[in-house]
Amino acid sequence: MSILIKSVLLNGKEVDVFIQGSIIKKIGKNLGIDRSSTHIISGKDKAIFPSFFNVHTHAAMTLLRGYADDMELHTWLNDYIWPFERKLTPEDVYWGTKLACLEMIKTGTTFFCDMYWHVDAIAHAVDEMGMRAALSSAYVDFEDPKKGDLFKKKNKKFFDSLPNVDKSRIKFIMGPHAIYTVSRDSLIWIRDFAKERKLYINIHLAETKKERDDCLKIRGLTPVRYLEEIGFLSNKCICAHVIWVDEQEMDILKQREVNIAHVPASNMKLCSGSFKFDKVLKKGLLIGLGTDGCASNNNLDMLEEMKIAALRAKMGSNDPTCAKSKDIFKCATQNGARMFQINGGEIKEGMVADCILVDLNHPQMIPHHNLISNLVYSANGDCVVTTICNGKILMQDRRVKGEEEIIKKNKAIAASILKRM
Numbered sequence: 020m021s022i023l024i025k026s027v028l029l030n031g032k033e034v035d036v037f038i039q040g041s042i043i044k045k046i047g048k049n050l051g052i053d054r055s056s057t058h059i060i061s062g063k064d065k066a067i068f069p070s071f072f073n074v075h076t077h078a079a080m081t082l083l084r085g086y087a088d089d090m091e092l093h094t095w096l097n098d099y100i101w102p103f104e105r106k107l108t109p110e111d112v113y114w115g116t117k118l119a120c121l122e123m124i125k126t127g128t129t130f131f132c133d134m135y136w137h138v139d140a141i142a143h144a145v146d147e148m149g150m151r152a153a154l155s156s157a158y159v160d161f162e163d164p165k166k167g168d169l170f171k172k173k174n175k176k177f178f179d180s181l182p183n184v185d186k187s188r189i190k191f192i193m194g195p196h197a198i199y200t201v202s203r204d205s206l207i208w209i210r211d212f213a214k215e216r217k218l219y220i221n222i223h224l225a226e227t228k229k230e231r232d233d234c235l236k237i238r239g240l241t242p243v244r245y246l247e248e249i250g251f252l253s254n255k256c257i258c259a260h261v262i263w264v265d266e267q268e269m270d271i272l273k274q275r276e277v278n279i280a281h282v283p284a285s286n287m288k289l290c291s292g293s294f295k296f297d298k299v300l301k302k303g304l305l306i307g308l309g310t311d312g313c314a315s316n317n318n319l320d321m322l323e324e325m326k327i328a329a330l331r332a333k334m335g336s337n338d339p340t341c342a343k344s345k346d347i348f349k350c351a352t353q354n355g356a357r358m359f360q361i362n363g364g365e366i367k368e369g370m371v372a373d374c375i376l377v378d379l380n381h382p383q384m385i386p387h388h389n390l391i392s393n394l395v396y397s398a399n400g401d402c403v404v405t406t407i408c409n410g411k412i413l414m415q416d417r418r419v420k421g422e423e424e425i426i427k428k429n430k431a432i433a434a435s436i437l438k439r440m
């Protein structure tokens with residue numbers, strides 16, 4: 020089925036957008052399209068934009084939303100998050116991921132990069148919801164060689180027979196959690212395995228001062244220099260946080276063409292530190308935007324995240340002219356697509372049909388002086404009325420297929436996990 024979006028606003032002009040298969044086939048005035056096999060959407064009072072690319076999250080942490088707030092990162096992780104996660108079954112993670120997908124679709128996101136447990140269950144949830152994703156299984160060995168060997172075997176087995184899902188939308192990548200939870204030996208193994216299989220690597224890096232100080236004490240190097248020393252860094256690395264880095268480390272990251280996942284809400288909530296948005300951008304590093312998981316945000320709304328990113332950057336550099344709305348919007352859309360070599364993130368002929376329609380009559384979108392400014396600073400995910408991914412409509416007029424069941428299941432599952440604690 021093809022889709023024709025009639026008379027929709029694109030960059031200030033009213034046009035028709037024709038989607039065929041998974042691609043934006045044609046954009047123009049009054050397109051003469053055979054309507055017999057075409058689904059027509061009215062673009063009246065709507066504007067079309069690329070959908071969002073959330074480059075760092077832990078989707079199924081929706082189940083932990085509101086479970087543990089207002090704590091220091093390491094207490095939060097060790098005493099609350101990890102004990103809760105040890106009780107999660109693949110079934111729980113499947114439904115938690117579906118809830119995350121539902122929330123993302125409702126707020127205009129069609130791609131996310133994930134790291135979590137039970138990746139098989141996650142893959143099936145994403146496949147059924149019709150989204151695009153890069154999924155990694157969390158790899159942690161806590162310096163225990165036995166655990167390291169187990170994870171190596173598990174990963175090899177997993178990549179030898181990947182889940183049966185739509186591989187054009189779903190990529191599988193490596194997910195070493197961080198330098199303080201994964202041994203040097205395992206990091207080197209991951210480096211080689213990823214190179215051999217041409218896989219992306221998703222890792223948390225230089226998130227807290229404690230991580231940097233401990234690394235200096237144990238390895239005699241800062242986290243970025245430590246990874247550089249073992250030849251880990253490349254353009255296939257997606258590094259989340261990257262807060263505790265100096266100028267020279269930014270140069271190393273630039274030289275290795277490392278991709279940065281900036282997660283401002285999580286960094287602020289956990290007081291991890293201040294990401295140097297302006298400096299990192301000026302170095303020419305590719306910055307994408309992520310929400311992190313729902314235990315540290317506590318939602319997956321990329322519109323809200325854009326505003327927080329802009330305000331955080333201005334506050335951090337004491338410069339209101341930095342982190343302009345167009346730069347932030349680019350981080351949330353085309354930069355995320357570029358990182359994962361997806362031909363998307365922009366509304367152009369030949370690109371993948373991953374897009375949203377925004378309600379131009381939504382109070383937060385009025386008036387129309389600057390729609391990008393409205394999206395970054397004013398609106399939230401509610402202004403999105405239609406979400407399309409890979410040429411398929413995932414939400415129309417704010418309705419997503421199966422949403423009632425997802426809500427019902429998640430309420431029941433969250434209650435049942437507490438009983439298992």
Ligand SMILES: [Zn+2]
Pocket residue numbers: 075076077223259311312
């Ligand atoms: Zn994370």
